[in-house]
Ligand code: IPM
């Protein structure tokens with residue numbers, strides 16, 4: 001294994017994951033050739049498919065492989081097939097295990113509305129045109145991971161625990177302040193400080209941190225109000241920072257503002273910029289295997305990978321521009337198609353984006 005190679009592990013996972021990952025893999029091969037990136041791409045098992053083949057949604061072999069790679073590209077995990085198995089073995093556990101094993105605490109979820117897709121949003125054009133916001137979600141703490149959890153022995157009670165340490169809040173806060181500083185200089189921290197002690201602590205910690213970022217204008221918002229404001233006046237936000245569960249919910253709302261969750265990429269980074277990249281959409285078992293899935297979220301996740309882990313901004317921009325160009329030509333998968341649009345499949349959409357990159 002050469003030291004300077006950029007190593008990428010693809011974990012296609014379940015549902016539409018394998019289909020969109022095939023497109024991403026072809027994209028990586030093309031980028032490698034065109035930009036001499038010296039990529040080394042391999043594949044592994046995660047999620048339901050890993051459980052089926054090994055009895056474990058996050059097999060040791062996958063963890064070992066992931067340690068050897070700077071970037072991991074995930075398709076999607078989960079599906080009704082595995083709904084009945086114990087919570088420890090669920091496909092989602094594989095994903096959560098990856099996040100915590102590598103300390104991917106900083107989850108960046110941009111919600112950008114392509115100008116070609118304004119009509120795909122369920123909101124009025126003037127509310128969403130030019131929408132470009134970033135949700136910074138804390139990903140390895142909070143109620144997702146807090147202990148104690150589970151059934152209380154000898155009782156009919158079940159527990160989950162929301163907890164945060166000052167360090168955990170500070171490090172995600174820094175990521176958000178840095179992002180806000182590079183963007184419009186506006187940061188909104190979302191919590192439930194009127195009810196939860198954890199949230200008051202979150203709010204105080206973020207406020208203290210703000211003294212180090214005088215150029216960033218910080219505001220705080222309660223999560224229920226933030227959910228409402230996101231659909232009422234989404235463009236009031238630029239960067240939002242919030243804890244794990246609130247971020248899970250708010251990022252789905254933000255995604256829908258852009259018309260389709262099928263468009264949105266995400267990056268989950270640790271403090272060495274190693275990253276797990278994944279589409280925000282899930283495994284969509286209802287359309288799996290039918291060549292209906294939108295591969296653009298996966299393609300755009302590769303762009304984020306180029307930007308954050310490999311610091312290849314030029315390559316990232318080339319991918320993003322190619323996606324815009326293909327959309328400008330009127331090409332649509334079913335999730336972003338208007339009534340009059342002709343619909344193309346996963347494979348064709350992938351080919352069009354690749355062709356666009358190739359010819360530029
Ligand atoms: C997400 C997903 C995951 C989460 C699931 C699949 C565990 O909804 O990435 O937003 O809740 O974090």
Ligand code: MG
Nearest residue numbers: 248249251252
């Ligand atoms: Mg989610």
